[in-house]
Amino acid sequence: MTSSLEKAKQNPDSMKARILTAARRIFGEYGFHGTTTRMIAKAVDIDISTLYYHWGEKGDLYEAVICDINEGLRQKLIEVEKMIKGRPLAERIEIAVEEMADYLFANPEISNLTLFRYFTKTRHKSLLDFRVPEFISDIAYSMGLSTDRKNVPVDAKMKVLSIMNAIHNFVSGENFFRPMLKLDRESYIKEAKETLKFFNLSAFT
Template identity: 35%
Template sequence: MTTPRWEPRRLSAVAVELPEGVTPPGTRGRILLSALRLFAEYGFHGTSIRDLAGAAGINSATLYAHYPAKEHVLAELVLLGHTELHRRLQQALVEAPPGPAAQLAALVRAQVAAHADFPLLALVANAELHALSPERAAPALALREQSRELGLRVLRLGVAQGVFHVADPLLAATAIGSMGMQVAHWFGPDQPYTRDQVADTYAGYALQLAGAADVPAKKTARAPGATPAKKG
């Protein structure tokens, strides 16, 4: 591919940006941001070196003064994405009020917020990871595993404490994680929700899904033990 064959469809008009403080200065930063946009829209294999250089406003040969190969650009993005998510999840846990319910809500909020704040990065980190060689994918995979375990631990603890009621915490964690992950695919300025609306709503969904005994009295909550409103 030399020039885009059709209008972007994979993601709508989302800001092309990276988390604070991680964009390299100068040309290397422009390469990385261009790659963020192009890899998200056309995929790693659907983006050529010349596409990438053109978007960054440089000659294709200049790329190799900053990265030894195209794959290294992807590797940097993938690692950045996984690092940012894991950092936010950890911070959310640290700052959360005590108790599994509050912690689960905090984790889901953080996950949704991360994917809504940087949908392009989340998309590339997840959907293009497979294009990396095993050794360059490994660091991201390790972070992903750690992130997954954060949620799983909270769910297991909540079940043990009788706060959650799920037969299988692993499956519940998977389901909850899936909700948030997918946010990167549709969140953008062309839809009616704010980042925090989605984050709060999804946190509520997660608690409901987990059968939390003490779902905070949001609009969506129902009275525990209430008689079925009835019927259809």
């Protein structure tokens, strides 16, 4: 499955990759049950059977999307970890917030799909959530919340969950919160970052 996904990503113009990209966006907007295979096919402007030819059943495509966003998130976290290594904590927080927020605001499907998976039952078993625990532990270690990378205490994990979710919330909630606050996109992102820094700097420095 992963190899099939990697193959698709190698050539972003390939039909398989184009379908995956559209599926990411639409699954992210409407969720698993809110998305129909026809909606995706229409977005790519292909027949529905072409979609099935490339990805098989809807659930498999959805899993591929989840793998894809998880992979992207993992890459980004590694990148950020390198950027902040060795710096003082306050700086680490500022950089991490800036980088993660920029990345997720540019790819809101990631936040959408992540929260979707956290919060809703799918009426369709999908059992691939190995990644999240690693992420959490890695971030906890990287933030100095644990000395042992492999054995992170529960309260540290809870804090990391809280932080990650807070970012996802602002990204995914933009369509709802921004009109409510009467802000343009740029200001909204700025305010979101400020708020995230406010809580994290207060808590950890």
